[in-house]
Amino acid sequence: MQKLSTRLQRFRTGSPLSFRLLAWILLFSSAFTLIASAIQLYSDYSKDLLRIDNRMLVVETGYASSLARSLWALDQKLLQTQMEGILSLPDIVHLRLRIEPDSELVMGEVPPEAQTTSHSFDLIHQGDEMFKLGELTVTADLDRVYSEMERKVGVILVTQFFKTFLVSILIIWIFQYFVARHLSTMANYARHFSLSNLAEPLKLDRPDTPLNRRDELAQVTDAFNQMRDRLNEDVARQERDAAQIRKFSKAIEQSPSSVLICDRQWRIEFANQKFTQLTGHDAQDIIGKHPGAISETSMDHRENRHLWQSIRLQVQRVGVWQGEVNSVRRNGERFWEQLIVTPIKDSKGEATGYLILGEDISIRKRYEQQLLRQANYDILTGLPNRMLALDRLKLALAQARRENSLVGVMFLDLDNFKHINDTMGHDAGDNLLIEAARRISSCLRGTSTVARLGGDEFLVILPGLTGGDATSQVAERILKTFEPAYLLNNQEVFVTTSIGIAVFPTDSDNSGNLLQHADAAMYQAKHKGKSSYAHFVPEMTEVSHDRLQMESRMRRALDQNEFELYFQPIVQTDTGALSSAEALIRWNSPSMGMVMPDRFIPLAEETGLIIPIGEWVLQEACHKAMKWREITGTNVGVSVNVSPRQFRDPNFSDIVLKALESSGLEAEYLELEITERLILDNTIETAEILKHLDQAGIRLSVDDFGTGYSALSYLKSYPFDTLKIDKSFVQDVLKEQDDASLVRAIINMAHSLGLRVIAEGVEEEAQTHFLQHEGCDYSQGYFYSRPVPEEAFEKWLRTNHRAKA
Numbered sequence: 001m002q003k004l005s006t007r008l009q010r011f012r013t014g015s016p017l018s019f020r021l022l023a024w025i026l027l028f029s030s031a032f033t034l035i036a037s038a039i040q041l042y043s044d045y046s047k048d049l050l051r052i053d054n055r056m057l058v059v060e061t062g063y064a065s066s067l068a069r070s071l072w073a074l075d076q077k078l079l080q081t082q083m084e085g086i087l088s089l090p091d092i093v094h095l096r097l098r099i100e101p102d103s104e105l106v107m108g109e110v111p112p113e114a115q116t117t118s119h120s121f122d123l124i125h126q127g128d129e130m131f132k133l134g135e136l137t138v139t140a141d142l143d144r145v146y147s148e149m150e151r152k153v154g155v156i157l158v159t160q161f162f163k164t165f166l167v168s169i170l171i172i173w174i175f176q177y178f179v180a181r182h183l184s185t186m187a188n189y190a191r192h193f194s195l196s197n198l199a200e201p202l203k204l205d206r207p208d209t210p211l212n213r214r215d216e217l218a219q220v221t222d223a224f225n226q227m228r229d230r231l232n233e234d235v236a237r238q239e240r241d242a243a244q245i246r247k248f249s250k251a252i253e254q255s256p257s258s259v260l261i262c263d264r265q266w267r268i269e270f271a272n273q274k275f276t277q278l279t280g281h282d283a284q285d286i287i288g289k290h291p292g293a294i295s296e297t298s299m300d301h302r303e304n305r306h307l308w309q310s311i312r313l314q315v316q317r318v319g320v321w322q323g324e325v326n327s328v329r330r331n332g333e334r335f336w337e338q339l340i341v342t343p344i345k346d347s348k349g350e351a352t353g354y355l356i357l358g359e360d361i362s363i364r365k366r367y368e369q370q371l372l373r374q375a376n377y378d379i380l381t382g383l384p385n386r387m388l389a390l391d392r393l394k395l396a397l398a399q400a401r402r403e404n405s406l407v408g409v410m411f412l413d414l415d416n417f418k419h420i421n422d423t424m425g426h427d428a429g430d431n432l433l434i435e436a437a438r439r440i441s442s443c444l445r446g447t448s449t450v451a452r453l454g455g456d457e458f459l460v461i462l463p464g465l466t467g468g469d470a471t472s473q474v475a476e477r478i479l480k481t482f483e484p485a486y487l488l489n490n491q492e493v494f495v496t497t498s499i500g501i502a503v504f505p506t507d508s509d510n511s512g513n514l515l516q517h518a519d520a521a522m523y524q525a526k527h528k529g530k531s532s533y534a535h536f537v538p539e540m541t542e543v544s545h546d547r548l549q550m551e552s553r554m555r556r557a558l559d560q561n562e563f564e565l566y567f568q569p570i571v572q573t574d575t576g577a578l579s580s581a582e583a584l585i586r587w588n589s590p591s592m593g594m595v596m597p598d599r600f601i602p603l604a605e606e607t608g609l610i611i612p613i614g615e616w617v618l619q620e621a622c623h624k625a626m627k628w629r630e631i632t633g634t635n636v637g638v639s640v641n642v643s644p645r646q647f648r649d650p651n652f653s654d655i656v657l658k659a660l661e662s663s664g665l666e667a668e669y670l671e672l673e674i675t676e677r678l679i680l681d682n683t684i685e686t687a688e689i690l691k692h693l694d695q696a697g698i699r700l701s702v703d704d705f706g707t708g709y710s711a712l713s714y715l716k717s718y719p720f721d722t723l724k725i726d727k728s729f730v731q732d733v734l735k736e737q738d739d740a741s742l743v744r745a746i747i748n749m750a751h752s753l754g755l756r757v758i759a760e761g762v763e764e765e766a767q768t769h770f771l772q773h774e775g776c777d778y779s780q781g782y783f784y785s786r787p788v789p790e791e792a793f794e795k796w797l798r799t800n801h802r803a804k805a
């Protein structure tokens with residue numbers, strides 16, 4: 001019962017379509033039935049009327065002659081019987097017989113208000129002559145026909161109504177069961193269909209037959225489910241996209257680089273946290289502004305506009321702009337940043353905006369400037385070094401050529417420096433050099449240059465001179481400033497200098513010759529006696545007698561076996577264990593005593609003698625390394641210095657390989673030390689030779705790192721294994737904060753390029769702690785051992801229990 005009522009309820013409330021259908025079916029079927037029934041009734045009615053008409057005709061044909069005979073015979077009885085016979089016929093209710101001439105016989109009765117139909121015919125006597133006897137009018141009552149019709153209408157209406165109703169119910173049930181309820185299910189499904197409710201597919205409550213699978217409901221269901229699947233895919237894709245967008249946004253927000261996103265018109269739309277940290281500008285303050293307008297104060301307006309114009313043009317043409325920009329923070333502080341500007345393109349490749357990535361490179365810049373300073377200036381005196389001095393000299397010569405002026409070049413050497421250094425100590429020597437630099441500088445104009453070439457040698461460049469005399473005046477002034485005593489270690493010391501002068505273009509028109517001539521003149525001045533100066537004269541071209549003598553002695557020295565290798569251990573910084581040794585040449589000259597490499601290697605370079613000397617060093621070093629293997633039972637590597645001239649010798653690679661071959665030393669235990677200046681001199685050849693050596697397995701190291709150009713980029717392009725930090729940095733790591741941070745930066749940078757680092761010139765234990773802390777791989781210096789002769793080194797090896805296992 002309950003079930004029935006719910007069904008009814010559902011039928012009533014849930015299926016308006018069924019109701020409407022029912023109503024329409026009823027209406028149409030009723031109308032149809034009514035029309036059909038009306039037609040039927042009308043035809044029945046017509047048939048009944050026809051039947052009555054026929055019956056009247058039958059009366060005429062059947063009774064006309066007999067009635068006429070009875071009337072002729074005046075047989076009233078028969079006439080009556082015959083009329084009664086007619087009256088007994090169905091529907092005939094009234095007969096009127098009009099007898100000629102004026103009598104009438106009436107039988108039967110017409111019910112009041114009855115619907116009737118009448119038929120009259122003549123009664124004729126058929127004798128010799130035709131004689132009309134009378135006329136009979138037969139009246140039939142149509143009430144039966146009408147009541148019959150009424151009954152039929154009633155029956156038809158009732159039966160048709162029920163039939164229609166039942167058929168409608170059946171149709172509706174069929175429709176409800178097979179269609180409407182499924183439509184309701186679909187409607188409900190569609191009503192509850194939402195993005196959060198996509199798991200359940202639409203399922204109709206009906207058997208899964210092949211027929212059902214093909215009908216329209218199945219098609220609509222499939223369409224629904226396909227829509228659901230597509231939506232599911234869309235939602236999943238959207239979620240994936242949203243997750244990615246979230247991830248990217250986070251990455252951009254937390255990026256270590258500053259990020260600005262601009263629209264097509266270069267108006268800032270987004271700035272990340274790093275940008276705010278870096279510049280001090282809040283994102284909301286700069287939204288809508290042009291990126292060039294933020295730090296406009298960093299340069300003048302025109303320069304800034306020009307910069308951003310060229311950025312815009314290059315980004316449009318090339319697709320990227322990158323460069324270093326000197327920007328200004330909100331608080332006015334300047335900083336260097338590396339900017340990369342790229343367009344953000346849509347799927348059609350159209351730029352929809354621009355991405356500006358920025359990185360604070362102030363520290364790197366500072367290091368680079370520091371390195372540049374180190375490369376160009378003498379650390380002790382702060383004067384330009386040899387390299388910068390040569391650049392300035394070349395510039396001065398170029399200018400003099402243009403202006404037709406003279407350039408004076410002076411070579412200075414402190415007369416008794418070596419003696420003071422040896423007797424009063426390095427600090428006193430250093431102080432003397434600083435004071436001498438100051439005194440020389442004080443004698444010069446702003447356009448002149450005074451440089452320290454190394455040791456106690458200075459160079460003075462006097463550009464834009466109009467006459468040679470000016471050089472003499474400057475030389476005299478310098479000699480005069482040297483007259484007062486120097487206070488070294490609280491002692492008054494008198495130091496003099498010797499000055500050699502050469503003038504462009506009188507003495508030479510190229511810088512190299514000018515320097516040589518000034519050098520020769522200086523030797524001449526020294527010969528003249530201390531505290532004097534000398535001008536170059538062509539007779540001096542034979543150069544100093546000393547140098548010539550030195551050269552011929554050096555040539556003999558190889559044959560006489562006067563060269564000797566000293567060795568200095570290179571140890572692992574953290575353990576102190578021996579890793580390898582650097583071979584350092586010494587010249588045991590019978591006439592000059594022990595000559596240090598700084599004194600003869602440059603001359604050997606100039607004369608080309610370095611090639612046979614270098615070959616000897618390589619052979620010796622490799623053989624010694626094999627000997628140490630025997631002594632220690634472990635592999636000890638050897639480092640050999642290679643000078644530029646050696647390196648450029650076409651046979652250099654062969655010489656190295658021959659040394660390895662003849663000694664039996666594996667290539668990996670030989671390391672060649674190359675100065676960075678050499679690398680920068682001749683790029684293509686250098687690259688090829690380095691590649692060749694690297695392919696042979698020989699280790700390569702950059703020597704004296706920090707004293708050359710220190711252009712970090714070349715380290716990436718060449719196959720170096722090791723970087724040796726110059727001793728000038730290491731020695732002051734504990735005293736100079738700048739040097740400490742520079743060494744730290746070099747170590748980090750080298751490691752990031754996959755290079756090992758050796759710190760040279762380690763003299764104190766505290767320096768080793770610093771280097772350990774900074775992760776420096778290897779160390780070398782007096783703290784571990786000075787360079788020692790072969791026997792001493794072997795002894796050191798035997799006693800040094802920390803040799804690498």
Ligand SMILES: Nc1nc2c(ncn2[C@@H]2O[C@@H]3COP(=O)(O)O[C@H]4[C@@H](O)[C@H](n5cnc6c(=O)[nH]c(N)nc65)O[C@@H]4COP(=O)(O)O[C@H]3[C@H]2O)c(=O)[nH]1
Pocket residue numbers: 568583584585596597598601614617641642643673703704727760761762763780781782783787
């Ligand atoms: N103040 C100080 N100095 C330390 C310390 N530890 C090592 N040294 C010195 O630093 C120099 C290191 O060699 P280098 O930079 O390659 O510089 C070398 C190298 O460029 C060149 N040289 C030496 N032997 C050869 C060689 O066989 N061939 C070539 N081409 N050049 C050589 O001569 C330069 C000078 O050599 P050395 O006079 O032996 O000077 C050596 C060494 O004695 C320390 O703790 N404090």
